[in-house]
Amino acid sequence: MTDVFIVSDNIITSLGFSTGENASNMTAGITGIRLISDESLSPDPFYVSLVDTDRLRGTFSQILDPEEFTRFEQMAILSIKAAVAATKIDFSGERTLFILSTTKGNIDLLGKNTGKNDPGLYLWHTAKRLGDFFRFRINPLVISNACTSGLQAVITGSRLIRAGYYDNVVINGTDIISEFVVSGFSSFKSLSTGPCRPFDSTRDGLSLGEGSGTIILTNNKGASKQTFRIRVGMGFSGNDANHISGPSRTGEGLFLVTDRVMKNSPSMPDFISAHGTGTLYNDEMEAIALTRAGLQNIPVNSFKGYWGHTLGAAGVIELAMCVHSMNNNVLFPTKGFREPGLENKLNVIDRVIKTEVNACLKTASGFGGCNSALYLFKT
Amino acid sequence: MTGYYITGYCIIRNNEASVNGKPVFSAHGKNTREFFTDLYKFLDSDYPKFHKMDNLCKLGFLSSELILKKNGVRTIFSGSDTGVILANSSSSLDTDRMHQVTIINRAAYFPSPAVFVYTLPNIVIGEICIRNKITGEGSFFIQEKLNPVFLTDYIRCLLDCEIINRCIAGWLQVDGDDCDAMMCLIEKTDKPISGFVNFEPSVIRDIYNLRI
Numbered sequence: 239m240t241d242v243f244i245v246s247d248n249i250i251t252s253l254g255f256s257t258g259e260n261a262s263n264m265t266a267g268i269t270g271i272r273l274i275s276d277e278s279l280s281p282d283p284f285y286v287s288l289v290d291t292d293r294l295r296g297t298f299s300q301i302l303d304p305e306e307f308t309r310f311e312q313m314a315i316l317s318i319k320a321a322v323a324a325t326k327i328d329f330s331g332e333r334t335l336f337i338l339s340t341t342k343g344n345i346d347l348l349g350k351n352t353g354k355n356d357p358g359l360y361l362w363h364t365a366k367r368l369g370d371f372f373r374f375r376i377n378p379l380v381i382s383n384a385c386t387s388g389l390q391a392v393i394t395g396s397r398l399i400r401a402g403y404y405d406n407v408v409i410n411g412t413d414i415i416s417e418f419v420v421s422g423f424s425s426f427k428s429l430s431t432g433p434c435r436p437f438d439s440t441r442d443g444l445s446l447g448e449g450s451g452t453i454i455l456t457n458n459k460g461a462s463k464q465t466f467r468i469r470v471g472m473g474f475s476g477n478d479a480n481h482i483s484g485p486s487r488t489g490e491g492l493f494l495v496t497d498r499v500m501k502n503s504p505s506m507p508d509f510i511s512a513h514g515t516g517t518l519y520n521d522e523m524e525a526i527a528l529t530r531a532g533l534q535n536i537p538v539n540s541f542k543g544y545w546g547h548t549l550g551a552a553g554v555i556e557l558a559m560c561v562h563s564m565n566n567n568v569l570f571p572t573k574g575f576r577e578p579g580l581e582n583k584l585n586v587i588d589r590v591i592k593t594e595v596n597a598c599l600k601t602a603s604g605f606g607g608c609n610s611a612l613y614l615f616k617t
Numbered sequence: 618m619t620g621y622y623i624t625g626y627c628i629i630r631n632n633e634a635s636v637n638g639k640p641v642f643s644a645h646g647k648n649t650r651e652f653f654t655d656l657y658k659f660l661d662s663d664y665p666k667f668h669k670m671d672n673l674c675k676l677g678f679l680s681s682e683l684i685l686k687k688n689g690v691r692t693i694f695s696g697s698d699t700g701v702i703l704a705n706s707s708s709s710l711d712t713d714r715m716h717q718v719t720i721i722n723r724a725a726y727f728p729s730p731a732v733f734v735y736t737l738p739n740i741v742i743g744e745i746c747i748r749n750k751i752t753g754e755g756s757f758f759i760q761e762k763l764n765p766v767f768l769t770d771y772i773r774c775l776l777d778c779e780i781i782n783r784c785i786a787g788w789l790q791v792d793g794d795d796c797d798a799m800m801c802l803i804e805k806t807d808k809p810i811s812g813f814v815n816f817e818p819s820v821i822r823d824i825y826n827l828r829i
Contacts, residue, residue: 281723341737343708348717361708361759379767380759382708383739390756394771401774418713421720422733474780475754476697477746483734494697494752605734606743608755 240457242396243466244614245327247558248320250313251449251545252287255297256320257562260544264559264570265590270545271433271445280420285433287447287546288415289313308358310344313450314368314412321452322372327406327460329374335404336378338365339391339411341550346416368410376404385513385604386475387411388451388553393473393612395455405459411554412450419549420446426483434516434547436540436572437525437586439579444515447546451555466617468561471597472502473612483605485519489527491609496531496601503613507536507599509569509587511560514540515547516574520603525582527609533599539587543573553602553610560598560614567595619807621776621816626824627683629656629676629798636683638827649796653679660686669731670744671712672791677703677741678748680800681785685749695750700781701742702772704758707792708738741789753781763788763799765821773816776805788825799825 248256252270253263263270275283295304298312307315322329344358357363365378381391388411395407413419423429423446430443458466476495478486486492500506510533512524528534541556548555563569569591578586597615627636632652633643644655653675657667660682667678685692712735719728734740739757746755754775760767768786775781787800801824803816814820 281726342713345713348713349721359710359713360706360761362706362761365759366761377761377764382737382757382759383742383755384737394756397774397778398771401770401777403770403774417720418717418736421726421728422716422730422736425728425733426730475756476752477701477743477755479695479746479750479752482740482743482747483730491752498697604739605737606739606741606755607746608739608743 240400242399242455242457242470244453244468244470244561245456245466246321246324246454247561248317248452249449249555249558250289250317251447251555252289253545255316257558260559261562264544269433269543269573279415279417280424284420284429285445286415287445289448308344310364310412310414311367314410315371317450317452318368318372318408318410321454322408325454326464327456329406329408332375333405334374335376335395335398335407336369336374337391337395337407337409338368338378338380339387339409339550339554340413341382341384341387342413342416342419345418346414349417382550383604383608384606385549385552386602386608386610387550389557389600389602389610389612390475390553392453392553392557393475393610396470396473399455399457405457407455408452409554410450410452411551413448413549413551415446415448428517430516433574434542435574436514436516436542437521437580437584438575439577441516441518441521441579444517444542445546447548449545449548449551449555451551451558453554453558468564469615469617471613471615472499473610474498475608475610478607478609480607482607485523485603486607489523489530491607492524492527492601492603493530495609495611496527496533496599499599499611499613500531504615505597507597507613508595510536510538510599510601511556512538512540512601513603514542514572516542522580525580525584528584529582534583535585537569537587538584539570539572557600560600564595564598564614564616568592569595619805621773621803621805622813623801623816623820624804624813625684625802627680627800628827629680630796634683649794664748671735673709673711673738673789674735674741674744676791676796676798677789678744680787680789680798681745684800684802693749694783697753698782699751700754700775700784701745701751702756702768702784702786703742703789704760704768705738705788705790706759706761707790708759709736711791711793712736745785763825765818769816769818769821772803
């Protein structure tokens with residue numbers, strides 16, 4: 239079977255504009271989640287992780303006019319550009335596919351009265367603008383599967399390479415903070431009263447975040463002839479078939495996908511990067527599912543305490559940090575976690591650990607009862 | 618020889634519905650919402666959750682009932698070997714606009730979880746899975762227009778790798794008055810029965826272009 243490698247990545251969040259800068263800040267124990275008061279986003283102050291607007295515009299203006307591109311596009315372009323520049327692969331041909339993963343795209347345009355049918359509201363149009371900018375030949379694909387979008391995009395990309403349709407897949411996941419999204423999660427009463435505390439006994443909700451992540455997959459059959467270390471293993475998605483907005487009480491969907499991934503993987507993972515939003519029910523659901531899959535003793539973390547829940551970008555951003563963990567043999571603590579607060583105990587990582595990291599399991603769950611899991615390992 | 622076949626398909630558009638090429642229901646002069654309610658009653662589905670759904674979910678639910686009911690009896694494909702792979706061009710924009718209305722000014726600020734939950738296109742996958750107890754692969758793709766080659770390639774890839782054994786696949790578009798659905802049931806079988814239709818991009822295109 240064709241091997242699929244992760245060859246390049248980038249993360250843009252409140253903690254930095256590269257994967258390395260994010261990791262340095264995480265190592266220093268810094269969170270990008272802040273209490274903000276901004277009437278244009280919410281009537282009440284709330285905790286959120288925002289990408290620094292001045293830095294975004296400043297960095298973007300070095301390559302293009304920020305007035306010509308939306309906030310969403312600026313983040314996505316900077317992230318893709320950084321990841322593409324870090325490889326020797328030629329992406330110009332018909333063997334490269336671009337996948338955009340997002341839940342809401344330029345949804346902020348809906349509140350700006352730019353016209354009922356502003357093309358910027360259509361996700362395929364947004365993807366096409368990004369794809370055209372990078373001169374990707376093939377029509378881009380958009381995946382919008384709620385909070386599993388990013389991970390599902392990587393799973394889909396790896397399948398299309400294995401099936402022989404493409405040699406390279408460039409995956410970008412981006413979502414921005416908007417009044418639209420803040421008001422919705424607020425109406426669900428799912429926002430935390432402080433920076434989110436995944437798996438902690440005092441956790442009381444999620445913190446939203448924005449950001450952009452890019453992951454580039456290749457079978458390395460092109461002309462680059464580079465040596466790559468991180469291989470993409472099996473990944474699956476599955477549905478709880480239980481409720482459209484509440485996590486399953488039995489963790490059915492997440493159990494099914496993690497169990498299936500592990501049955502198709504060469505060894506136990508050295509750590510699990512969980513979804514870990516910090517809501518009461520999500521975190522408990524994950525603990526139930528991982529316990530059912532026999533993974534309760536594997537070290538597990540959530541990255542949400544650093545840059546919040548970045549929705550459709552989360553799977554890509556968090557998987558990029560998993561790659562960093564593997565390449566640097568370091569496990570990051572779950573920011574916000576202090577004392578165990580789950581009925582089903584998990585082995586939550588609470589400090590920086592330097593250790594050999596040869597394999598990783600990444601999971602995600604979202605509205606609509608969707609769940610995804612993916613295995614990464616070193617060659 | 619094992620092959621992949623389209624064992625059922627439906628179209629819903631212009632206030633009409635057809636199954637396997639045969640018109641089964643029409644209700645002209647109604648708006649989209651009223652038409653969906655009439656079609657729901659015609660299908661005799663007895664599923665009160667239907668009335669809570671947004672229009673995209675109703676369209677997906679009705680399409681799935683049309684292809685899964687044979688002689689009035691719903692075929693059960695519960696479990697993880699059935700996939701639901703859907704696409705459209707406007708995501709959940711129809712309901713996004715409804716949520717936006719609830720936050721447009723501070724004097725009348727009343728965002729509702731009952732609306733907001735439908736501002737994701739993949740919720741319809743969840744609704745179809747809940748109805749049929751399907752726990753298999755699900756993905757929602759956003760594309761400018763129906764791309765039969767991509768859908769066929771991707772679903773073949775899932776079937777070839779035995780990730781799933783059958784797939785509910787379709788195009789579900791609701792954007793204001795633009796309502797357009799095509800849904801197919803694709804099954805892996807070694808005993809092709811006459812009347813089964815080959816799972817090919819050209820066939821998907823022909824089905825989509827059928828006049829009711």
